[in-house]
Amino acid sequence: MTWLDLPDGAAFDAWTLPYGIFSTPGEEPRVGVAVGDHVLDLAPLAATGGLDGAHLFAQPTLNPFLAAGRRAWDAVRGWLLELVTGEPHRDLVEPHLVPVRDVKLRRPFDVGDYVDFYASQTHAENVGQLFRPNSPGLPAAWRHLPIGYHGRAGTVVVSGTPVTRPSGLRRIGPPADGRVEHGPSLRLDIEVEAGFVVGTPSRLGAPVPVADFTEHVFGMVLVNDWSARDIQAFEYVPLGPFLGKSFATSISPWVVPLDALSHARVDPPPRDPEPAAYLRDADPWGLDLEFTVTWNDTVVSRPPFAGMYWTPAQQLAHLTANGASVRTGDLFASGTVSGPRPGGSGCFLELTWNGAEPVALADGSSRSFLEDGDTVTISATAAGPDDTRIHLGAVTGQITPPRSHDH
Structure with a gap:
């Protein structure tokens, strides 16, 4: 159950709570969590709510939060689940919900290998x-x-x-007598x-x-x-x-x-x-x-x-x-x-x-x-x-x- 008014067919419910990087006009990219048709802006919410590690969510990539490890991941997920399911937290959370139609989504993490x-x-x-x-x-x-x-x-x-x-070398015709050409796939x-x-x-x-x-x-x-x-x-x-x-x-x-x-x-x-x-x-x-x-x-x-x-x-x-x-x-x-x-x-x-x-x-x-x-x-x-x-x-x-x- 959640106090959020989630539309039918919402991309994400109050259980999934996936993480990404988003930006709004005139502001820097930062960490958000998707729920319903909104993005929960984590950096100011965490700062207001007194959550340890709030600075991790003001970053333009998830990597600092990913590097924090399992204990931090579990703590933040538990905190988020409490916020979106407990009616008393509504006044704290609502100011930090950004309509997804107003944001630009970015690559969520810097890929190592x-x-x-x-x-x-x-x-x-x-x-x-x-x-x-x-x-x-x-x-x-x-x-x-x-x-x-x-x-x-x-x-x-x-x-x-x-x-x-992409373009590259590909064989045209059967292997026995086909020719090799460079061109678009x-x-x-x-x-x-x-x-x-x-x-x-x-x-x-x-x-x-x-x-x-x-x-x-x-x-x-x-x-x-x-x-x-x-x-x-x-x-x-x-x-x-x-x-x-x-x-x-x-x-x-x-x-x-x-x-x-x-x-x-x-x-x-x-x-x-x-x-x-x-x-x-x-x-x-x-x-x-x-x-x-x-x-x-x-x-x-x-x-x-x-x-x-x-x-x-x-x-x-x-x-x-x-x-x-x-x-x-x-x-x-x-x-x-x-x-x-x-x-x-x-x-x-x-x-x-x-x-x-x-x-x-x-x-x-x-x-x-x-x-x-x-x-x-x-x-x-x-x-x-x-x-x-x-x-x-x-x-x-x-x-x-x-x-x-x-x-």
Whole structure:
């Protein structure tokens, strides 16, 4: 229950309380929390309410708050829940509610490193069929460890940032006699993913156990890992994704704290063979999340996350297993979220079966891959308190034409 007058269909309820960075005309960017159709301006509210660490919320990035660690995160969330559910706090809170229509949302944190995983068995097998038809569907290591690659942090952008069509080398025609040309990607794609944001860093040389996931990870964002499939297919053997992925990765502007996902936890699928000891999870972090993909105002897919083979806790344990450290603001993503076809594909490569089965859009057009001017929005919900579904926000991007190499 809350004293707030939340409109029907509000983006965020009084339980989710995600954090972001916003600005208003003539004022500096700062930390806010989304609730209903408002942003709660935390810096002046915390100062007025006498909360320790109020200065953390006057910053243009979440990183200082993320670095404060689990005790601070829990204390602030408990304080916020009390404020938005207790009628006596109404007079304190209301002056600091800013209509979301009046704010500009910014990238919520400074990204340290970006790692992308490959945790959906359906997606991995489909990509194997499409890209490697004469080889086993799953790479040999896939069932033994969370496969991933180190991405490019500098091109992680906030929702709403235009995505320029990338250019690169791609093969035209069949492998045996096709030619190789440099030019704009003709098979531009999306990837629906959940991203996890590191708050508390780890020490170099000290792996993070699966059980310590919540001590290091603050929350999650929605991710669209844009992918140029023709560039990717030509370049990725033997070292994996590079220019086909590094041009842009979009994230939602609101970071949902892990505590808001406590009701969404589910067991992941059975793992066979049993994972190595460092990946065994007695208290697993499978999540009941449901994504919706909208392509030019047409809903084309609803990928389910609960079937992901590797959990975010296992992914964090694996990316630090060799002693690699994580830093405040590091982002790691789940990999494409895809369920069994039809209707659950998390990328257009699968949805259209590499262009062989185009998708009909509401305006009468059809698509196999993205065209200039196309807009894609990825939204998601999670299981919430009392059998509800909580909204996790959205990430949107529009494709703009390629830029000339003459400039």
